[in-house]
Amino acid sequence: MGKRILCLLLSVALFSIPWLGGTSLTLFVAFVPLLWIQSDVAAKTGRKGKPLRFWPYAVATFTLWWLATVWWVGFAAVIGVVAATVTGTVLMSGAFLIYHAVWRRAKRALAYTVLVSGWIAYEYLFLNGEISFPWLVLGNGFSMDVKLVQWYEYTGALGGSLWVLVVNLLVFEAWKRRREPVRWIAPAVALLLPAVVSLIMYATYEEPSERTKITVVQPNIDPYHEKFVLKQSEQNELLIGLMDQAPQDADLIVAPETAIDEYFWEEYLERTPSMLLFHDFIRQRKPGTMVVTGANTYVPYDSEETASPTARERGGQWYDVFNTALGLDSTEAIKIHHKGKLVIGAEMLPYYSVIRKWKFLFVDLGGLSGQIGYGKVREVFTAPGGVRAGPAICYEAVYGEYFTEFVRNGAQVMCVISNDGWWRDTPGHRYLFAYSRLRAVENRRSIARSANTGISGFIDQRGDVLQKLGWDQRGALTDSLSLNDRMTFYTRYGDVIGRVSSYVFVLGLLYFMAYRFRRKSHIVD
Template sequence: MKRNILLSVFSGLLLWIAWPPTHYTTFLLLVGFVPMLLALENIIHSNYTKKGKKIFGTAFLGFFIWNTLSIFWVYNALKMVGEVVALPISLIPYSLGPLLMATACWLYYRLRLVTNRGFSLFGLVCFWIAYEYLHQSWDLAFPWMTLGNGFATTHQWVQWYEYTGVYGGTVWIWILNILLFLIYAGLKETANKKLRLKLISAFVIALLLPLSFSLYRYYSYQEQPNPSNIVIAQPNIDPYAKETSISTLQQVSILTRISDSLGQHNTEFFLWPETAIPEAVNEETVRNNPYYQQAQHFLSKYKNGNIITGAETFKIYNNRATSTASPYGDGGGQYYDAFNAAMNIENSAEVQFYHKSKLVPGAESLPFGNALSFLKPAFEHLGGATGSYGSQPEPGVFYSQSGIGITPAICYESIWGEWIAKSVKKGSQFIAIITNDGWWEDTPGKDQHLDYAKLRAIETRRWVCRSANTGISAFINQRGDIVQQTKWWVKTAIKQDINLNSDITFYVQYGDYIAKAGSLLALIGIGFIVVKRFI
């Protein structure tokens, strides 16, 4: 048993070493699951009782190590609620992913009991894909550790994400790991040489074919000239001071000043970060808001200028119009929704809003709100501090007065490939990410978040313009290259002529079809296990 534990730990460490933001060890993803598969194989062929529990426990150990070491920075973001509760709460994201991963391995074992190894390994890939798709779709969504994200620092290897999205990367990693596992297992099991040669040949083809295509696509890809001048502002305001020691007026003044330092007569967009306007703005009376007027005054010198900015906004209703609405004022029958929003401000009376939809579970939304609706009065009594944000059901697109379409993505919404793709399909020509990664401090979290944005550029073949309050802000081209980026914790601005694109990629057209197909096959596999169990 100790040997299997060591194999599991080794697998977890390999996957962690391979994970972004590292640049030179990504190749370990292609072998990182082999020790885990060997440990599971040892248990399957052992004389242990309760093998299912040992399979689950062994898998959970390795995946917990991988996840915790890769996203340890989550603890920093939770310190705002108090260090005493930060650690136990952070155990949820540290553990939930590994629990689902271990469940996929347990289902592989159950399938192995009723069919052969080859079919079961195919089932394992489907179970894993189903876990990843569930973990981006349910109320506790946190798809940060989706396997395909692992190539974010070696984006030259996965230019074919424009056809598959990140789930293509998940499948590629599993195919190569399974082939290596079978080659090694064949050596131990004295398999015939012909089979071993076929497996080696399959591994070489599975490795080189996607890699060669990707490198060819990367070096041959040409953007079509269609320039637009963009300025990104990075105000570098301590997130803990945004709503306390620095007034909103001062914050907007900082943003206009650094934006103006690089603005030119043909600048079309100024990009400001998430909650750049931290004082609540009533959407119905926004044109009377002093900060909106301050922003419009700044734009008066830029004829075609637009400001895309984050803001705290709210809407008032005469009834409980949404499930997230809370009583307003003295309880006179009015309700309101608060939003983590993006605004598009232009040189006209037109104002556009986008309400963040992929809300952080617990901090911005109440998971399983319908099932836990009985808790709503308690949260209202506490001021709606948890799960109080409203959202919108579909991705948004901003349109400038000149007709340019923009995808607004707020914070970690940018790790949902299909969500971004839906916006692009509606007419977006570039992606604007606004975020505040300062909560995570100077940890790999901010670097991973930046790196993942490169994958959105490849999937959609759109430039990504990223404004982060404290860094790292960046321009990313249609191949996923970071053309410019800022330093961390620096007040600055950067500008770039980007190329707008209106072409639709295969992935934008069809979205996460691999994930949906894999999940369907996983359900069929589970049904097969259940039927065999009772026959």
């Protein structure tokens, strides 16, 4: 019992290290202690001859892993930590316990196939379902070690998950026969070959020669004590002061998510005082520049019949609230992108279209749920000089396949705007920035990131950080980034590994059921 507990804690530590600032290499053996527990439990029986239960070990391992790596969400909402941990643990444990059931009753090859495909299918589901917080996708663990995963331009982060799972299984099999040196050849090749290929890709990759000059600003306004106390006019003055540090030949100036903390009706947007102020600044001081900034906007509807499923009602008026990125230049036209990947709880309620039918139970369902509108199109902004930039908003940069839609729509460079101050100086804001490094590799697009506070900066097409402003710093940075019109395999086709794994998992379970039926019917030995 004590040995199994130690292995459980070891597995938790090995899983957690890559999300706490350590090396990603621990992932390649993180499953091994848990696999040993699983085989040990299956091989032994309790005092009364009954099989020992494995599920408590799996549940405890994944619960502790989630708690160790997402505790920082509690600074914004404790319920967020609970919800993420419960949901993630259920899905991870489900995938592992299905493997355990197959392992006990079928051939090892089938069990391992079910484990690998089932785990990746769970990650794919978590990336695309309405209940979604894919923080602990295994492939995300390489966000600090991008030199090892340059082939993400073909596979995306799920390719990293596949790599981790396969190496763990090979290491476990080798460890069981650890006195036979030949057994270690397969895991060594599986670990080193992709790493060497990636290092060669990293060393030989050349960015296109066409470049753009971009400035990012970080106002460093505390979201708890200043953001909603300072008048918007004071915040606008601060933003303009930082933007004025941009050189005259900058194509883009990027400001954070909801940097303009006002709510605008989009049909009157260009006539609002804040927009007039920023337009005047651009015309007088930066006429060849586009400002990309965040705001909140309203879109009205004529009636309940024409309103979207997420619309709210007040005084007989139906409308949607959007978390919006705006593109402002010297013309009166304002480019608009609505955030499409929303934060559960703060911005959306899962299965809202179903829950909305029970709205008579609530005084104000819209206000209660925090539900805002979804953007349906990944808009691309074109600066006066012709540079095409995708304006991803915060959480949108966590989703690899979703992020590719900006590039498929023509983005030559990506901007990510965020407000990371809600989570204070924790791993939260550091890994939100680091995940953008993976998106840069997947799409071979340079990224300019502006956060309200920590971390703002620039990432090149190999995922390297060029410059950055850290936590609790105010300032502006300017850099020259390479543009790219080429689309990678991953940009074109997305999470092929996730889709294939889902099919393989279903087929594997069907095969297992057929196999069990044949065994029970004595059709096979």
